[in-house]
Amino acid sequence: MKFAIFLGCKIPPFQPQYESSTRLICNALGVELVNEEFNCCGYPVRHLDYYSYIFSAARNLALAENRGLDLITPCKCCFGSLKKAQHILRERSDILSRVNENLADENLEYQGELRVTHLLELLYHDVGLEKIKQAVTRPFEQPRVAVHYGCHALRPSKIMGFDNPEHPQKFDQLVEATGAVSVSLNKKIQCCGNPLWEKNSELSMLFAQKRINQARAAGAEYLCVACTYCQIQFDTVQKIMISEERIPDPLPSILYPQLLGLCMGFSAQELGMDSHDLDSRDIVSFQKVVPSA
Amino acid sequence: MLYTASLYIALLIFSVGCLWRLWTWFTLRVGDSAQNETASRRIVAAVKGILSTLFSGAIFTMIREFVFNVLLQWKILKENPLRWCMHMLIYLGFILLFFLHAIDGTYSHPFFNNFYSTLNPYLSLRNIFGAMVIAGIILAVYRRITIKKLRSLTSPMDKYAIIILAVIMLSGVFLEASKIVSHQSFERMLQEYVHPDLYISDYEEDPYLEALMAYWQEDYGVVFPSIIDVDEEKLEFGQRVNDEFLCSSCHSRPSSAFVSYGTAKLISPAANTLTRFGAEVWLWYIHFLASFIGLAYLPFSKFFHIFSTPVSLVANSVMKQTHDSQPANTATRRAMELDACMHCATCSIHCSVGQIYKTMPNTSILPSEKIIDLKRLASRKEMDSGELQRISEGAYICTSCHRCTDLCPAGINLQDLWFCIREDLARHGFAEPFVQAREKALRLTKAPAQAPLIPYTPEGKGMRDELLLSSQSNTFTHCYRCVTCSNECPVVACFDDPVKALGLLPHQIMHALGLGLRQETLSARMVWDCVTCYACQEACPQGVKVADILYELRNISYRDVKGNSPVKGVQKVTSKGNV
Numbered sequence: 001m002k003f004a005i006f007l008g009c010k011i012p013p014f015q016p017q018y019e020s021s022t023r024l025i026c027n028a029l030g031v032e033l034v035n036e037e038f039n040c041c042g043y044p045v046r047h048l049d050y051y052s053y054i055f056s057a058a059r060n061l062a063l064a065e066n067r068g069l070d071l072i073t074p075c076k077c078c079f080g081s082l083k084k085a086q087h088i089l090r091e092r093s094d095i096l097s098r099v100n101e102n103l104a105d106e107n108l109e110y111q112g113e114l115r116v117t118h119l120l121e122l123l124y125h126d127v128g129l130e131k132i133k134q135a136v137t138r139p140f141e142q143p144r145v146a147v148h149y150g151c152h153a154l155r156p157s158k159i160m161g162f163d164n165p166e167h168p169q170k171f172d173q174l175v176e177a178t179g180a181v182s183v184s185l186n187k188k189i190q191c192c193g194n195p196l197w198e199k200n201s202e203l204s205m206l207f208a209q210k211r212i213n214q215a216r217a218a219g220a221e222y223l224c225v226a227c228t229y230c231q232i233q234f235d236t237v238q239k240i241m242i243s244e245e246r247i248p249d250p251l252p253s254i255l256y257p258q259l260l261g262l263c264m265g266f267s268a269q270e271l272g273m274d275s276h277d278l279d280s281r282d283i284v285s286f287q288k289v290v291p292s293a
Numbered sequence: 294m295l296y297t298a299s300l301y302i303a304l305l306i307f308s309v310g311c312l313w314r315l316w317t318w319f320t321l322r323v324g325d326s327a328q329n330e331t332a333s334r335r336i337v338a339a340v341k342g343i344l345s346t347l348f349s350g351a352i353f354t355m356i357r358e359f360v361f362n363v364l365l366q367w368k369i370l371k372e373n374p375l376r377w378c379m380h381m382l383i384y385l386g387f388i389l390l391f392f393l394h395a396i397d398g399t400y401s402h403p404f405f406n407n408f409y410s411t412l413n414p415y416l417s418l419r420n421i422f423g424a425m426v427i428a429g430i431i432l433a434v435y436r437r438i439t440i441k442k443l444r445s446l447t448s449p450m451d452k453y454a455i456i457i458l459a460v461i462m463l464s465g466v467f468l469e470a471s472k473i474v475s476h477q478s479f480e481r482m483l484q485e486y487v488h489p490d491l492y493i494s495d496y497e498e499d500p501y502l503e504a505l506m507a508y509w510q511e512d513y514g515v516v517f518p519s520i521i522d523v524d525e526e527k528l529e530f531g532q533r534v535n536d537e538f539l540c541s542s543c544h545s546r547p548s549s550a551f552v553s554y555g556t557a558k559l560i561s562p563a564a565n566t567l568t569r570f571g572a573e574v575w576l577w578y579i580h581f582l583a584s585f586i587g588l589a590y591l592p593f594s595k596f597f598h599i600f601s602t603p604v605s606l607v608a609n610s611v612m613k614q615t616h617d618s619q620p621a622n623t624a625t626r627r628a629m630e631l632d633a634c635m636h637c638a639t640c641s642i643h644c645s646v647g648q649i650y651k652t653m654p655n656t657s658i659l660p661s662e663k664i665i666d667l668k669r670l671a672s673r674k675e676m677d678s679g680e681l682q683r684i685s686e687g688a689y690i691c692t693s694c695h696r697c698t699d700l701c702p703a704g705i706n707l708q709d710l711w712f713c714i715r716e717d718l719a720r721h722g723f724a725e726p727f728v729q730a731r732e733k734a735l736r737l738t739k740a741p742a743q744a745p746l747i748p749y750t751p752e753g754k755g756m757r758d759e760l761l762l763s764s765q766s767n768t769f770t771h772c773y774r775c776v777t778c779s780n781e782c783p784v785v786a787c788f789d790d791p792v793k794a795l796g797l798l799p800h801q802i803m804h805a806l807g808l809g810l811r812q813e814t815l816s817a818r819m820v821w822d823c824v825t826c827y828a829c830q831e832a833c834p835q836g837v838k839v840a841d842i843l844y845e846l847r848n849i850s851y852r853d854v855k856g857n858s859p860v861k862g863v864q865k866v867t868s869k870g871n872v
Contacts, residue, residue, distance in 0.1 A: 009645050009694035013708075040645040040692050046844055047727050048690075048851045052652040059648050102651050105441060155827035156840075165831055190783050191826035199727055200822055206787055207824065 001126055003072040003117070004064040005033040006082070009040050010228045011075065014236075017272020018228060021257040022074050022119060024266055029127050029135060033072070036063055041078040042085065051095070057085030058099040062110040070115040072122055074257070076227035077195075079118040080152025080160065086116060087159045118153055120226050120256065121162060124170045132177045136263040139179030143286040145259070146183050146220035146251075147171045148211065148234070150227040151191050165189070174256065175224055178263040180286075183218040187211065192225075194233040205241055208233050212251050222283055223253040231255055239277040252280035262287065296581055303585035310592025314601070318629045321671045324713030325720075327624035338621035351611040358610035358704075363603040368702045372639055379432035383458070384599075386425030394419050395584065409543055417549035424552050427462050430455060442647070446638045446661060454595050460583040467560075468576040469553035474516045474564035475573050479509060487538050493517060504531035505538065512546055514557045516564035598635035598703065605633030606704040627713060630705040631668045636661055640697035640707060646690050657687025660697045660707055667714045670721075682855065685723040688714045730851040734815040769842055771835040772803040778829035778839045784822050795819040799829050799839050806842070815853075820846045 011018050026033050042056030060082060064071040073079050089096045090112060100109050123132060149168055157165035168189060172182035193207025212234070215223055225231050234253035241247050258271040258280075268274065268281045319332045319339070346352065361367045366384075370377040397410055408415060433455055437447050472478050476493055483491045483502075496503040507521045508531025535541045547554045560567060591597060605626075612626055640660035641647055649658055656662040666684045669676065676684075688711065697707040715725075723729070779785050779798040788794040796817035797805060805814045814820065820843050829839035 009692035012699075013693065013695035037643065038645075039648045040694070044692055045646070045649055045690055047847045048686075048730070049653060050845060050848050052649045055652045056646070056648055151824075151826035151828075155831040157831060190828070191824045193824060195824045195826075196822065198725075199731075203784070203787065203822055207783065 001030065001122075002032040002034060002069060003122070004036045004038075004067060004069040006036075006038050006041070006060060006064075006071050006073040006075075006078055008073065008075040008078040008228055010232065015228060015231060015255075017258070017275050018074055018231065018255050021255060021261050021266075021271040024270065025257045025261050025264060026122075028264055029123075029131065031122065031127065034067070034069055036067065036069075038063060041073075041075075041081040043077050043081040046081070051098075053081070054085045054088055054095060055099055055102055057082050058089060058110050059103060059106075059108065061086060061089075061112075061114060061116070062103055062108040065111060065114045066108055070117065072117050072119060074119040074226065074228070076118065076150030076153045077229050079116065082116045083159055084156075086112065118162065118226070120153070120171055120174060123174055123260075129173060129177055132174070132260065136178055136260075137265050138263050138287050140263060140283070140286040141179060141288055142181045143283055144183050144219050144221045145175050145180045145224045145254075146185050146215035146218060146222070147175050147188055148192060148215075148223055148225045148227075148230055148253075149189050150225065150230050151189075153227070154189055171224075171226065171256075175259065178259055179288075180224075180259070183215070183220045185215060185218045185220070187214045192227075192230045192233040194229040194237070197233070197237060204233075205237065205246060208237055208241065209246055212238065212247055216251055220251065222280055223251055224256055224259055225253055226256040235277045250278045252276070252278040254280045254283065259283075295578075299582060299585045303589040306589035307591055310589070311597075311600070314592050314597060314632060317672075318625055318632065321628035321631065321668075322624065323627040323631065323667065323671045323710065323717070324624075325716040326620045327627065327713075328720075330621045330624045335621045335625045338619050339625050342619060342622050346611055354610050355607050358607050359603070362606050362610075362702075362704065366702065368700075368704070372700055372702065375432065376436065376637075379429050379436065382425040382429030382432065384429075386422045386429060387458075389422045390419065390426065393422070411544050413545040413549050416545050416547070417551070420550045420552045423462060423466060426458070427466070427552070430459050430462065440642070442642050443638050446636075446641055446656075446659065448636060450595055451636055453590070457583060457587045457590065461580065461587060464576055464580040464583055466553050466556050468573060468580050469550060470556035470560055471564075471567055471573040471576055473514045473547045473550075473553060473557040474561050475568045476515055476517045476565075477568050478573065479506075479515050479517075482540075486540075496521065500530075501534050503527070505534045505540070507531050508535055512548075513544070514547055514554060514561065516561050516568075518565055595635045598633060601629060601632040602635060602703040605630055609704045609706060626706075627710060628671070630703075630710060631664060631671065633703040633705055634661070634664050635703060637702065639700050639702060643696050643700055645692055645694040645696055649690055653686070653690075655683050655686055657684045658690050659687070660691075660711075663687050663691075663714065664705075664707070664710065667710055667717070670714065670717045676721075681718065681721055681723050682729075684714070685718045685729070686726050686855075688718055689725045689727075726851060726854065727847070730847060730854050731821040733854050734820070734850040735818065737812040737816040768835075768837045769803040769806040772800065772807065772833075772837050773835060774800050774804055775834065776800045777832045777834060778803070778837070781828040781832040783826060783828060784819070784824055795822060799843075802846075803837055803839060803842070815846055815850050819843075820850075 005022075007019055023033060038060045040056055041060060042053035045056065046053035061071070071082065073082065089099065089110065096110070096112075103109060117126075149163075149171055153160060153162045154165045154168060162168070163170045166189070171188075175182045187210070190211065191207055192211055193204040196204035196207070198204075212223070223234050225234060231253055234251075238247070238250060238253070242250055253276075254273070258268075258273055261271040262268065262284060268284055273281050316332075319335045322328055322330070346355070366377060366380060369380055393415060394410065397408065397415075405415075410416065410419065437443050437451070437455075480491070480493045483493070491499075491502065493502070493506060496506050503521065504527050506515070506517060507523045507527045509515045510517060510521050511523055511528060512532075547557065557564075587596070591599075608626060608629065612622065638659075638661045641662070644658075644660055647659055650656070657666050663684075666687070670684070691711050693708060693711070695708050698705070698709075701707055718724075724732070776798075777800075779791075779800045782799055785791045785795065785798055791798055797813065797819055799819060802814050802817055802819060805817075823840065823843045825840060825844070827840045830837070830841065833839055
């Protein structure tokens with residue numbers, strides 16, 4: 001399996017641990033990730049100019065296609081952005097031809113052949129739960145984890161096709177493959193609030209507060225996400241919220257490849273768990289002690 | 294006379310220019326934290342900072358940075374080996390030429406044994422260095438032409454720099470070539486060093502002279518007015534004369550000056566004409582005047598990076614990137630970084646949002662141009678609101694991906710500067726474009742409640758045409774106001790009295806669009822507090838693209854901010870909503 005990896009703008013400067021942990025587990029699971037110099041997925045500019053968004057996304061799609069690769073991203077917002085653009089380019093031939101006109105001077109053309117996938121989708125469908133369970137050599141002993149799906153993986157479901165938009169199960173199953181308990185939480189499909197950060201930070205934090213409190217009420221000891229922005233919200237923004245006494249104590253958030261990585265035998269340090277704002281490293285205490293051979 | 298006068302004038306302009314540039318390092322204020330730092334405080338802090346760094350372990354970091362990134366230019370090599378070749382050729386070639394040629398009359402003799410510019414190894418070295426610079430210039434021009442983005446970003450300043458360099462180099466080569474072929478030079482040297490009454494026209498009466506001339510014609514490339522007959526015996530004799538007259542003690546054979554010698558061979562058919570018109574004299578004028586113009590222009594041009602970039606690289610290697618301990622030094626570092634940019638456009642070529650320049654033709658989106666904007670802002674240039682608006686668009690389209698900063702060969706902390714440009718814009722009253730659009734929309738006056746709706750309906754038809762881009766965005770006409778979208782909306786769920794907080798709820802916006810209430814929809818807080826979670830769109834039983842429509846409403850408002858008409862070049866959606 002070979003994919004072009006699309007990191008988006010925030011992972012390299014702010015969450016290098018998301019990249020490194022993703023690479024570690026992909027490598028161990030036999031997924032080859034190829035680098036390409038992509039541009040922004042277009043999500044941020046979408047508020048200002050729709051066409052600029054579509055063109056940005058399309059250029060990335062064309063770059064991957066040009067190398068004959070499918071595209072994988074660990075970020076749900078990039079995932080949503082790219083898939084949505086792909087959908088629009090399929091539906092609107094006028095926009096497609098304008099995009100290709102703009103790409104022509106770089107000798108690029110978007111044909112619409114490639115598949116855009118998210119890390120979780122890759123793990124669930126391409127690698128498969130069975131193989132993941134086999135790769136888990138140091139399973140957890142039932143830490144209680146609240147999964148947070150991320151809006152743009154689920155909706156609009158006809159475009160994203162990731163999971164059942166109302167009762168998604170795939171992320172829960174992936175978390176449970178590590179031996180953790182995915183707590184029952186019907187708000188796991190709702191928004192983390194990060195898109196409003198710095199636009200209406202008050203409302204943004206209210207969203208985060210709700211999600212954190214609901215997860216805690218469901219008995220969760222950790223949050224688990226697979227999206228750059230959800231992690232920013234539940235890590236960096238949560239820390240700000242704690243300092244402003246909006247929530248009493250931290251409910252640390254772990255990136256899924258870190259959770260899985262720990263169970264595959266990588267150390268918390270290798271997975272970059274020391275670079276979070278809220279420390280989640282104590283989850284290793286839930287790991288079964290593996291009897292020495 | 295002209296030489297000395299122009300040299301001193303150039304030196305004067307150069308020194309004043311350098312002092313002025315240095316002064317701006319302590320006076321330009323970039324970002325909020327720099328606003329209260331006076332020049333005197335900054336100078337004192339800089340001196341203290343430099344002294345304390347020099348006598349600490351950080352000196353090794355600085356030396357390491359100097360060796361790797363100033364001398365060897367590791368960062369450029371990593372980014373693009375071809376560009377590294379180009380830069381190394383020009384930079385090494387030019388520096389070596391400067392020491393071994395430009396200042397040879399004054400300074401080279403004490404340092405090198407038996408220094409004569411006309412003797413090897415100096416003669417051939419000069420040509421090697423010259424060839425390096427010329428190859429570098431060719432590569433530079435090639436890159437500026439073939440790399441599309443670079444070509445479109447090449448400013449007059451970049452062109453002047455290349456032109457001046459090219460004129461200096463080519464005039465130098467042709468000058469040397471014209472001297473090689475010049476029989477006048479030959480005669481002058483003969484009269485100066487052998488006998489004042491020797492004339493080359495008398496060669497037929499003087500076998501020594503004839504032999505020498507034959508030898509110089511064959512082996513040194515001189516072109517005499519009439520061709521000297523040559524045979525082996527004469528050449529052998531000529532060589533002996535060459536040694537006897539001590540010509541050879543000062544002149545290596547010019548074939549080792551391979552560039553000029555090749556050029557001399559090229560021009561030799563026209564050599565006599567060139568000599569008659571005094572080519573060697575006017576080429577000399579061109580050569581030194583171009584050099585002095587370059588010298589005088591240096592502090593005002595991108596050439597200044599030969600000083601500012603190394604200083605920036607070394608200073609940045611020891612200063613903490615974002616939270617420098619001394620705000621005064623941070624202010625100085627940022628001002629200096631503005632100068633360290635040599636407009637190589639590496640940042641713009643790799644920029645994560647650089648592609649948006651194609652769809653929103655605003656140069657301020659591109660980092661290499663944004664730094665020029667910032668410089669203008671910091672030097673308090675008069676700017677109208679249109680210009681500031683363009684700058685703010687560029688400043689906020691940036692996604693802070695840090696790629697420019699990682700790649701900048703001058704080691705400029707560009708990301709830090711991009712935060713500063715936002716602060717500077719905020720002081721001018723320019724917020725993030727999203728906020729600008731929101732504030733403009735929220736201020737829109739709504740129709741009085743009792744006013745009849747019908748007058749607005751034609752406007753509503755226009756409104757439908759404005760919603761062009763997203764797939765089926767005028768699906769709002771399918772809405773039958775079942776309120777499912779508003780019930781699903783997590784933003785609505787945040788408020789006890791959502792209508793009061795949000796103006797209109799999603800279903801009301803869809804309905805208002807149908808009625809063509811432009812102001813009412815744009816000024817609804819709901820449009821601006823949407824979290825883009827698509828819960829509304831997912832739930833709509835009628836397939837209305839609620840979230841996409843809200844995006845487009847924000848687009849419309851931003852177009853209002855920019856005073857632009859709807860995006861052209863895209864077909865209108867047919868009235869049925871499907872294409």
